[in-house]
Amino acid sequence: MKKHVVAFFASIVILNVFMCAQDLASFEKRITVKKLENGLTAIICERPEAPVFSFFTHVDAGSVQDPMGKTGLAHMFEHMAFKGTDKIGTKDYAQEKLGLEKVEQAYAAYLRERDKPIARDEQKLKQLEKAWQDAIADAQKYVKPNEFSQILDSNGVEGMNASTNEDETSYYYSLPSNRLELWAYMESERFLHPVMREFYKERNVVIEERRMRTDSNPIGRLLEQFVTAAYSAHPYHRPTIGWISDLNSFSATDAQSFFHQYYIPSNMVVTVVGDVKASEAMPIIEKYFGSIPSQERPDERTTTEPPQNSERRVLLQEMSQPIYLEGYHRPDYRSKDDAVYDAISDLLSSGRTSRLYRALVRDKKIASDSAGFTGMPGNKYPHLFAFYAIPLPGHKPEEMAEAIHVEIERMKNEDISDDELKMIKTRSKANLIRSLDSNPGLALQLAIYQSRYDDWRELFYTVDRIDKVTKADIRRIAGQTFTATNRTVGIIETAKPAASQPGGEQ
Numbered sequence: 001m002k003k004h005v006v007a008f009f010a011s012i013v014i015l016n017v018f019m020c021a022q023d024l025a026s027f028e029k030r031i032t033v034k035k036l037e038n039g040l041t042a043i044i045c046e047r048p049e050a051p052v053f054s055f056f057t058h059v060d061a062g063s064v065q066d067p068m069g070k071t072g073l074a075h076m077f078e079h080m081a082f083k084g085t086d087k088i089g090t091k092d093y094a095q096e097k098l099g100l101e102k103v104e105q106a107y108a109a110y111l112r113e114r115d116k117p118i119a120r121d122e123q124k125l126k127q128l129e130k131a132w133q134d135a136i137a138d139a140q141k142y143v144k145p146n147e148f149s150q151i152l153d154s155n156g157v158e159g160m161n162a163s164t165n166e167d168e169t170s171y172y173y174s175l176p177s178n179r180l181e182l183w184a185y186m187e188s189e190r191f192l193h194p195v196m197r198e199f200y201k202e203r204n205v206v207i208e209e210r211r212m213r214t215d216s217n218p219i220g221r222l223l224e225q226f227v228t229a230a231y232s233a234h235p236y237h238r239p240t241i242g243w244i245s246d247l248n249s250f251s252a253t254d255a256q257s258f259f260h261q262y263y264i265p266s267n268m269v270v271t272v273v274g275d276v277k278a279s280e281a282m283p284i285i286e287k288y289f290g291s292i293p294s295q296e297r298p299d300e301r302t303t304t305e306p307p308q309n310s311e312r313r314v315l316l317q318e319m320s321q322p323i324y325l326e327g328y329h330r331p332d333y334r335s336k337d338d339a340v341y342d343a344i345s346d347l348l349s350s351g352r353t354s355r356l357y358r359a360l361v362r363d364k365k366i367a368s369d370s371a372g373f374t375g376m377p378g379n380k381y382p383h384l385f386a387f388y389a390i391p392l393p394g395h396k397p398e399e400m401a402e403a404i405h406v407e408i409e410r411m412k413n414e415d416i417s418d419d420e421l422k423m424i425k426t427r428s429k430a431n432l433i434r435s436l437d438s439n440p441g442l443a444l445q446l447a448i449y450q451s452r453y454d455d456w457r458e459l460f461y462t463v464d465r466i467d468k469v470t471k472a473d474i475r476r477i478a479g480q481t482f483t484a485t486n487r488t489v490g491i492i493e494t495a496k497p498a499a500s501q502p503g504g505e506q
Contacts, residue, residue: 002336009069024460027469031446032116032278034286038294042285046271047439053274054159054174056453060269061262063240064302064381070250072206072242073258075164077194079202080255081171084163085193089147093195099139101197104253107133107200113248136200141239143197153271159440160423164241166378168451177275177312181284187270188288203247210241214314217491218318221463221476222325225314227377230327230384234305234376243260243397246423254355257415261465261470266297267290271447273439305329317495322391324400325490327376327384328481333452339465340477341374341385346424347416347474348372348387348407353423355410356387360403366395370404383490397491403464411478415471428466432459 030046063074086093100484110128141373152160160173174337175183224239231237241247272281308329330341347355350370360367370389377383387408389400436442449459470493 009314014140018450023276024326024457026459027151027377028457031478032282033450033456034282036265038262038284038290038292038368039297040289040292041269041450042282042289043269043271044281045271045357045442045446045479046273046274046278047274047442051177051275052158052174052439053180053183053272053276054439055172055183055187055270055439056447057171058269058271058447059169059171059263059266060167060454061244061300062165062169062380063238064166064235064380065258065262065298065300065380066242067236067254067258068237069382070242070258071238071246072240072393073250073255074169074262075240075242076203076206076250076349077255077259077263078164078169078171079189079206080194080196081261083197083202084144084148084195085189087193088151088189089144089145089195089197091142093142096139096142096197099135099142100252103132103135103139103200106135107251108253113250124315127449131245140198145198148190149268150187155182156377158337164240167380168448170444170447172443174274176425180272180276180452181279182418184284184288188292189343190291194259195254196255199252199255202211203250205242207244207247210244210247213315214239214242214338218316218320220322220490221318222314222316222323222490225316226325226327226488229312229314229331229490230308230488231305233303234304234381235302236381236383242378244292245424261298264297265294268292269447271443271450273443273446298309308486311484314488314490316490316492318492319495319497320492322397322494323490323492324391324397324404325386325388326401327386327488328483328486329382330374330385330481332382333379337473337477339462340469341481343424343466343469344385344411344474344477345372347411348425350424355407356389356404359407360389360400360495364403366399367405369394370400372404372412397493401489408478408482412480413474414475414483416474421469421471421496424469425467428463432463435459445487 005417013130020313027045032044032046033041033474035041040200058173063072064070083089086097107126110125111130131229149160152175156179158174162169162171171187179371202410214224227239228237270285272285331337348354350361351357354371356370357364360370367389368386372385372387374385375383376386387404389404391400392399412447434441435445445459446456450456452458
């Protein structure tokens with residue numbers, strides 16, 4: 001026991017030493033923020049430890065902004081952003097542009113016939129589909145495949161990727177410091193002059209992605225149906241990857257329209273972290289990103305999810321591992337109690353000493369894993385605090401529910417211990433340090449907090465807010481949030497194999 005106490009206090013001493021080097025004041029000396037005339041926000045953090053830099057472009061638009069009937073567009077444009085520009089990825093853009101216009105004309109004619117509710121002419125439809133595919137083949141003659149990525153690869157790029165979720169879209173990679181201007185040109189060009197080349201080929205890639213991750217994946221099917229059950233009104237009920245009927249319908253013209261509406265400077269934060277000097281880097285950012293045309297920020301009001309007044313359940317019978325999942329509606333990230341939810345998540349799920357792991361995995365030995373977490377499916381809008389457990393063989397999802405509810409009731413009715421509260425606050429500081437450790441991680445955090453709060457310093461203030469959480473706060477929020485009428489349940493039960501038929505056939 002004494003060894004554990006010594007180790008605990010030693011960790012606090014080490015943590016405090018790191019915090020001295022990673023505190024807000026030290027970052028304020030190294031960070032420069034500027035809002036360009038067009039509305040784009042640029043952040044530079046000087047970190048000259050190694051001759052590299054990382055960037056993060058945050059676009060404050062995700063699948064929540066997908067138009068009705070065109071779900072998946074935000075994710076689709078993310079794919080298009082790697083296809084090049086009017087200068088990169090083309091052999092002759094003037095001819096390619098004409099070819100792409102013919103593709104869209106042919107596709108529009110095909111859709112008009114395909115989507116007729118009555119009197120569709122199947123022979124004509126085949127002819128229109130062939131004309132569309134022929135137009136795609138003609139436009140493809142002018143494409144230099146993957147040239148955007150190849151240019152960056154030849155200049156030492158690392159970690160090139162992008163992501164789309166319900167709340168936002170992000171682009172990121174790292175380069176040697178002497179490639180800063182190349183990065184500024186490449187990154188700004190794909191938002192100045194994007195080209196929807198190879199759109200329908202890439203749309204097929206996304207369709208296959210949906211089939212693999214959702215349609216052919218029991219967990220994917222559960223998560224999609226669980227979220228759609230939890231949200232009847234708010235756009236969170238629409239999958240980021242899109243519904244299959246929409247994926248088979250939206251066009252390159254639709255993607256271009258989405259881009260023009262949401263990829264505007266006032267919706268974007270660009271962060272650069274690494275071996276750069278703000279006095280040299282900021283003029284370069286202004287030179288390239290400052291030319292992105294500004295326009296009025298779109299109306300992003302969404303339908304408010306009405307209060308849930310009864311439990312909702314999703315039950316899937318699958319030939320797979322059983323899973324138990326439940327979620328409770330909670331306010332968005334701006335809530336004054338946001339830090340309390342983070343503290344509850346830590347209490348329940350942080351490591352092998354967390355309450356759910358100890359109760360379900362270590363003590364009762366009924367689950368291989370269990371946790372509680374906030375931020376499902378996003379956190380920009382009111383979202384879910386979720387719990388899950390994976391039963392061990394011989395145990396059922398109902399047992400997981402009972403064991404989780406025991407821990408929930410315990411939170412409602414008993415104060416957590418002094419040691420638990422102290423460890424929650426210590427871990428929050430350690431997690432902050434870890435998030436700042438790498439250039440890519442810091443670039444991500446600065447961009448997201450600047451976008452969400454209009455002040456990157458909120459990244460540091462989160463620790464202060466958790467430090468103010470009390471035992472009474474945890475009981476209060478647990479009592480308010482984790483109620484049966486506010487609960488949505490998702491279960492996978494292992495389906496029984498089909499009974500053998502006479503003659504050995506199934």
